Amino acid sequence: MSTLKDVLAKKIDEHRPRTVKLLKEHGDVKISDVTISQAIGGMRGVKSLVTDISYLDPYEGIRFRGYTIPEVMEKLPKPEGKDYPYVEGFFYLLLTGDIPTKEQAEEVVEEFRKRSQIPQYVIDILRTMPRDSHPMTMFSSAILAMQRESVFARNYKEGKFNKFTCWEDMYEDAMNLMAKLPHIGAYIYRMKYKGDTPIEPDFSLDLGGNFAHMMGIEPPYDEVARMYFILHSDHESGNVSAHTTHLVASALSDAYYSLSAGIDGLAGPLHGLANQEVLGWIQNFMDQLGGEVPTKEQLQKAVWDTLNSGQVIPGYGHAVLRKTDPRYTSQREYCQKHLPDYPLFKLVSMLYDVVPDILREQGKAKNPWPNVDAHSGVIQWYYGLVEYDFYTVLFGIGRALGVLANITWDRALGYPIERPKSVTTDMLEEAAGIK
Numbered sequence: 001m002s003t004l005k006d007v008l009a010k011k012i013d014e015h016r017p018r019t020v021k022l023l024k025e026h027g028d029v030k031i032s033d034v035t036i037s038q039a040i041g042g043m044r045g046v047k048s049l050v051t052d053i054s055y056l057d058p059y060e061g062i063r064f065r066g067y068t069i070p071e072v073m074e075k076l077p078k079p080e081g082k083d084y085p086y087v088e089g090f091f092y093l094l095l096t097g098d099i100p101t102k103e104q105a106e107e108v109v110e111e112f113r114k115r116s117q118i119p120q121y122v123i124d125i126l127r128t129m130p131r132d133s134h135p136m137t138m139f140s141s142a143i144l145a146m147q148r149e150s151v152f153a154r155n156y157k158e159g160k161f162n163k164f165t166c167w168e169d170m171y172e173d174a175m176n177l178m179a180k181l182p183h184i185g186a187y188i189y190r191m192k193y194k195g196d197t198p199i200e201p202d203f204s205l206d207l208g209g210n211f212a213h214m215m216g217i218e219p220p221y222d223e224v225a226r227m228y229f230i231l232h233s234d235h236e237s238g239n240v241s242a243h244t245t246h247l248v249a250s251a252l253s254d255a256y257y258s259l260s261a262g263i264d265g266l267a268g269p270l271h272g273l274a275n276q277e278v279l280g281w282i283q284n285f286m287d288q289l290g291g292e293v294p295t296k297e298q299l300q301k302a303v304w305d306t307l308n309s310g311q312v313i314p315g316y317g318h319a320v321l322r323k324t325d326p327r328y329t330s331q332r333e334y335c336q337k338h339l340p341d342y343p344l345f346k347l348v349s350m351l352y353d354v355v356p357d358i359l360r361e362q363g364k365a366k367n368p369w370p371n372v373d374a375h376s377g378v379i380q381w382y383y384g385l386v387e388y389d390f391y392t393v394l395f396g397i398g399r400a401l402g403v404l405a406n407i408t409w410d411r412a413l414g415y416p417i418e419r420p421k422s423v424t425t426d427m428l429e430e431a432a433g434i435k
């Protein structure tokens, strides 16, 4: 059986001529124009990044390597007796574009197992941080601290950098990191919230199963972990965490520097942190109602109050999507099946009935529909993970799958340092003919 690395090497060899041909023979073909509002407004809609790992259609939502979420969940191999696929097999898909066999997925399970040991100094660093540090600060610091392990940085320093083979070093770093992240996340959780009682890994389990075990949460939380990491993995290249990781890696910074930076971007409330904000926001108005389940009218008032105070409704809106996020739908389907009567699920469903109409009436948000973050907390809460400032760490473990696959391909295809051009306001006024 070919290993993941063998298959990836073959895919890279096959792919390279496509990029070379596009650059050499069709480099002048225009794919986008840039307006003043795009330059000032966060480059929305400017087509200027290339990735084959996933693609986001505004109306259909995400496809991973061409597969929709239901297709991914159906086609990928699953651990015995489980409904959700191996996360390891999904990583294989992201890297190669191929649906792995069960044996191929299990080969990655084994690879991760071999690489999963967290260095003691990382534990020491985490333990010296103030316990009230945000778990994302701890998570990002742990990743950054491990930079000394980078195979890419070591070989670069030793003068062994080779444009054609450096993807292999990036791959090694990506595999080493991916294998350790669930362990680091679970360690932070148990240290910070569960009386400093870390749980030893169980290497008979796959990544999702072992993560649930190290978190100390009973099955079927293992299924939730698999689903959650897959759903949050990738959202094409332009989102803040993916773009940041790609940008930093474009300077030939290694995977540790790059991922740590991407995770820092994920920690922003307009991006990944919105999933914790949703729970905080719900708890806040529940507290104001003395813990009572709100009526539709009370909910409408809470939404308007938030908007009128100049804040956003967390979990709603999107820079690209123009319909309900299929990652939201996927989690909603899980709830309909496993926790249909759970009050928090009912409340989140009520928000779905109320918020889009209000956002439309307010008329600002281009997309009034919920994104993934509107639903993520409900399932976690149900399984006892109520410490909602941890939620973005879960997102970060998932997001690492996508961004690490991306930067491995960045090196494989020799993408250059990213350096767009800026202009001054004077220049824009001149271009607009008002100066």
Ligand SMILES: CC(=O)SCCNC(=O)CCNC(=O)[C@H](O)C(C)(C)COP(=O)(O)OP(=O)(O)OC[C@H]1O[C@@H](n2cnc3c(N)ncnc32)[C@H](O)[C@@H]1OP(=O)(O)O
Pocket (backbone or CB within 6 Å): 044, 269, 270, 271, 272, 274, 307, 311, 312, 313, 314, 315, 316, 317, 318, 319, 320, 364, 365, 366, 367, 371, 372, 373
């Ligand atoms: C995993 C993820 O990252 S998914 C996104 C997670 N983030 C959130 O859920 C936070 C809430 N949502 C938002 O803030 C935004 O919808 C974003 C950041 C996701 C997208 O931002 P944009 O592409 O700029 O959205 P859009 O073009 O629709 O914004 C236009 C206006 O509508 C507002 N708007 C957009 N979404 C919302 C919302 N959920 N609640 C209130 N107002 C909103 C914007 O703040 C902006 O207002 P302004 O003109 O006063 O600055």
Ligand SMILES: O=C([O-])CC(=O)C(=O)O
Pocket (backbone or CB within 6 Å): 234, 235, 238, 239, 240, 241, 319, 320, 371, 372
């Ligand atoms: O695509 C985006 O801009 C934000 C998002 O949903 C993600 O990164 O998962």
